[in-house]
Amino acid sequence: MTAAEDAAAQTKLLDNVVATANRLVMAEKDKSKITPAYIVEQVQKAAKTFAGDTPFDVGKAVAILIQRFSHWMGKATTLRDNTGHFDWLSAARKKDWYYWHRYRDFQESRLSDKVVDGLDEATDDILGHLEDPRRTDAWDRRGLVVGHVQSGKTSNYTGLICKAADAGYKIIIVLAGMHNNLRSQTQMRLEEGFLGYETTDGRDPGMPIGVAEFGEHLKTNSATTRLENGDFRKAIAKHFHGISPEERPWLFVVKKQKTVLTALLKWIQTRVADTSDAGDGRKLVTKLPLLMIDDEADNASVDTGEQVFNEDGAPDEEHQPKTINSLIRQLLHAFTRKAYVGYTATPFANIFIHHKGETAKEGPDLFPKSFIINLAAPSNYIGPARMFGKMTKEGRKGELPLSRNVQDHYDAKTDAGWMPPKHKKTHIPVCNGQETIPSSLRNAIHSFVLACTVRDLRGQGAEHSSMLIHVTRYVAVQGHVYKQVEETVRRMRQRIIRGSDADALRAQMRKIWEEDFVPTRDKVAKLSPAEEIPPELPEWSEMLEKLPDVLDDIKVRSINGTAKDALDYATPGASLKVIAIGGDKLARGLTLEGLCVSYFVRTTKMYDTLMQMGRWFGYRSGYLDLCRLYISPDLMEWFGHIANASEELREEFDFMAAAELTPKQYGLKVMSHEVLTVTSPLKMRSARALSLTYSGTRSQTILFHRDAQRQKHNLDAAQTLVASLGAPWAGILKYARDGNADSWSNARLWKDVDVSRVLGFLDTYATHPGATRVNATVLADFITKMIGIGQLKKWSVALLGGGDGIGAPHAFPGLPETESFPARKTEDPEPSQADPDKFAIGVLTDPKDESIDLDDHAWREALALTRAAWKPDPARGRMEPPSVPSGKGIREARAKLGGEADRGLLLLYPLAPYVGKEKSPDKLIVPGWDKPIMAFAIAFPSSDNAIRVEYKVNPLYWMQEYGPSE
Structure with a gap:
């Protein structure tokens, strides 16, 4: 036996022992008995069965299982719109399922029971939001499942496909990316987890694999194979005749490619359709319910053309969508009973789809109107939160x-x-x-x-x-x-x-x-x-x-x-x-x-x-x-920046789910984020202007000009504002916070400030043009519109120095000279390789600063709202319930409490002008500028009035700054 053959034999032996011991451990009903000693005992039993006298590393098998049984999984979060939907998924309905039980047993041989239970719960949630395939009248459910990159979305939709097949879905189409390698890889995963056999060139079942070991062969049909030329095409379509409702489901794993989708659409219209639409004569399938899974749903599926809407919001039905989007929608439009589920880790392009988009030929656009589900990842997942950490002021x-x-x-x-x-x-x-x-x-x-x-x-x-x-x-x-x-x-x-x-x-x-x-x-x-x-x-x-x-x-x-x-x-x-x-x-x-x-x-x-x-x-x-x-x-x-942006958007999702809002309402919220770092303007159907609302958000300056004159200009703006505010609030900036006191040194607070002072500051301060979310002119425009509906008339303003800064303390006009403010240390910024005339810092503020003007009662309300929206998710570093309110929780509390809390908050930060701790001319961040670099943040209370403002986009600047989207 060669060394390679010996290694393969040892691996096979280890797999068998681990799988068998895993089943023995899983069979123990009293989970409190599952200790390391108990796992050792089960591994030894399994080793006797498979290894006999062959040398075997029991310790390695034990280590794998101890690690496996320590894993856990957070709960998924859901936004839903159940208009026209009937609840149907019950325990009785699931009793005689086969595909799912095979797949569950297969997964339990490799994963912990907690992770498999999490997969079971998440796929039940998704399937329950689809329609009952036995429901005979017309229905259309469209949803989006958001996972973390490389976190196991394929396992999730494989589980969903198994359950959908058990429930009675007859045609399952998986849109598997743009390239042969990804389509083939997806086909193989589904052979392992759903079909139970390797597909062959002749479309006959090949060698049993994966789930075949855990249940009978169900003779499921696959119109596509794992081969490079195994995609659906005209040459093989003629071999497939009509599909009767009594048959096992048919699986199609296809690329998002014009020729493939055109062939599939034609085959469905000519070989599968059983009637025609009375209105436009379209060929329709009424007897076979469709489940379409769109893997990487933000890629190629989104229509990047701009559909026009008239004054009453009705769409132009003659709009010509882009080719792939059109074909996907025509496939869905050919069925009277259909469910579309998009899967992605980056959902922004999908959420930017207009919720009213529709054409006569293609039917509705792919906006996930029925549900958006945010999946959690298992505790052993390595994502942005663990890879890059969390950004703090330090x-x-x-x-x-x-x-x-x-x-x-x-x-x-x-x-x-x-x-x-x-x-x-x-x-x-x-x-x-x-x-x-x-x-x-x-x-x-x-x-x-x-x-x-x-x-x-x-x-x-x-x-x-x-x-x-x-x-x-x-x-x-x-x-x-x-x-x-x-x-x-x-x-x-x-x-x-x-x-x-x-x-x-x-x-x-x-x-x-x-x-x-x-x-x-x-x-x-x-x-x-x-x-x-x-x-x-x-x-x-x-x-x-x-x-x-x-x-x-x-x-x-x-x-x-x-x-x-x-x-x-x-x-x-x-x-x-x-x-x-x-x-x-x-x-x-x-x-x-x-x-x-x-x-x-x-x-x-x-x-x-x-x-x-x-x-x-x-x-x-x-x-x-x-x-x-x-x-x-x-x-x-x-x-690092997008890891922070991702967490902010997921937190927004959590709060909206807790408030039982809909996908449509979430779509409007996401458009308010720092969209120019989210996705291509083409995918947002607006290469000219973005419509933003700042309600319930926080904006902070983290991108700055490397120019002394502009820094002087901004410091002057801050000094003029502080001088106009008069004496600070007389209270001490220290709060009990349920025994964990919050306090601010080198800080001053002004309450009940008239909005005109804030607008004057924004009119003077020069924000960097690349700081798309913190554009002083757009912020001022939003505040002015809010004043028009009677909101944001009064503000709190805080000036926050930092004791760890370097450089001479700065005395602000209007404050006693003894109240000079040492500047906060700036996270060592580096010149951008692309543009040395600007610099960026990581994070300016944190949630604690947003509560500087809240009393203990308001703070406790913010904490309660934060906890209500919180769910454990190790991929986001969320392991223990929060003990302090999040920034989002504080902004929600401001709106809920009303009165004094319901006001805007402007935070002013003088930043140290030096890189690091060395005070020398060659360490100046901005050449020739040794005074504080003025930064600011604004926290807006949430509002039910969706006042929006426009931000003009320059597509040429976009391409030069951010590069192509794909």
Whole structure:
């Protein structure tokens, strides 16, 4: 037996023992008995059955199960509109289900009961919001399921498909991305979780897989296969005749591509339809209920054309939607009974769809009018909250120490280098005059080799390991990168295996090992819960011995959208060690199994595109400490920014769900967020103007001009305002807060300020044009309109210094000289690589500051509202119920309480002018400016009056600043 065959046999043995012991543990009804000792006992029983006298690592199986049974899952949150909907999903209806029970047993062999219970509950929730497939009159349900990137959305919709098939849905269409590799990967996942067999070229069932082990073969029909040419097309459509209602359901896993969708639509109209519409003669299917799953629903499905609405809100029915959107809607429109469920981690484009959009040919647009469900992720999920931490006034806190700064790919001074942010498809990557990779990418490759070696020595050698290199969207440029990386790996292999000139290379790798891997493992261990602490690292001598075999196994691949890229992962016994080089083909949906190292320098700044490119999110059991993210400073800043933006929007969702509001109402709220960093204006159907409301939101200046004259101008604006306010409020800025006192040093508060003072400040202060959410002119316009309906006439204004700042304390006019304000320390800002004339900070304010003018009663009400909307979600770092109110809770409380609390709040912050703690001219953030940099935040109470203001968008500025959306 070869070493590879022996490793595969050991992996199979481990899988069998773990699966059997898992079932034994799950069978224990008294969950209090499930202790580590109990798990050891069950593993030993399973090992006797499968291992016999064969040497077997019982400890490894025990560790896997202890970790598995410590995982848990938060609850999903739902916005719903049940107009015309009948509740139908009951325990009696679920009693004789087969597909779901097979899938549940299959999942329980791999996951903890708590995670599977969470999946069961979430899929019940989604299915219950669809319509009963036995209901014979016409119905149309459309919803959206929002998950975290790489968190298990495929498992969720596989579970939903199983339950829908059990319930009686007969045609199941899965729209699986834009490329062959993702479609093939999705087909294979559904074969494993739903069909129970491998599909073949002849469409006959092949080898049993996945759920087949857990129940009878149900002879489910699949019109598509796992092969590269296995998509639906005209050539095979002629083999499929009509579908009778008595048959098992039919599965179609198809690309969002014109030819494929056109062929499917034609086949349904000619072979499946059983009647015609009395009005327009459309062919209709009335006897077969449809479930359509739209994976990555924000990509290609959204109509980027602009439909016109007349004065009474009626849509132009002759509007011509974009091709893919039109075909998806025509497919739905061909059925009288249908349910559409979109899945995405970045829902913004879908929510921007107009809720009244409709045409005669396509029917209603894809707005999720029936429900939006926000999924939680299991506790072992590694998402933005854990990867990048949380931004606070003191900087980012709690992030995993896995990111590495990449700057040698680009020279900002010459706007050139190996991979400049903006380059053409004819670009040839050159480093130091040669067509070779920069040292940062060489270090990343060395790190990947080390990670693979450690995984082998930890007993994970039979599992896949991947590295992602994502530096350009152009295929031709990717080709150059592929050649350079392939040459680098070939030379490494040659030097280590043959021993020629190997000492220098071994020394380089040992340096990374001792200065990076060893300390990082210890840091990750300190940040991990007990059951997730990574194993100890092997000795360097063991690493050296294993290196040749690992290097021999590593393959370099260019990912170009073919099914082969996905198929290799499914080959029995294969354990790939692959360096994947790609661009847009890697950006959406495609899972890189065992992703350890990512090298990422793409420059788009749009939320949806960036988050979808974040293939490194997900599950990293047993090797989290080995993972690395090599990323440029600008991208690091933006990932942190969108992690914060994501949490704000999810919190908005939580509050609206607690208030039992509808998807339509959420859509109007999301449009008020920092939309220019959310998605492309094209996807928002408005490349010219955005309609915003600020009610219930907080705006803060985090982007600034690097210009002394503008800084003087803004400081003057603040000083003029403070001088006009008179004596501050006489009360002491300290509150009991139920025994956990809040206080502010170096702060002054003015209550009952007339709105004219605030408007005067906004008229004078110059915000940066890139600060789309904090545009002083637009803010003033909104406040003026609110005054017109009798709101926001009175304000609180606070001036908040910070004792940890550096520089001479600043005395504001109108305050005694003894009340000078040391400026707050600024989080060390770096000049933007794209624009050195501006700088950004992370977070200016926090919820505590928003409560500076609230008494204890109002504070307690804000806390109660925060807790009512709160649900545990480890992916968002939400583990324990909150003990202080969130900013959103405070703004909701202001509106609910009315009276003195129901007013706007303007917070003024003098920021330190120096980078770091050193007070010297060369450390000035803004050259020539050694006085405070004035920043501000405004918190608006929530309002039922949806007053909106327009923000003009310059599409050219948008493209120059943020890059393409896809």
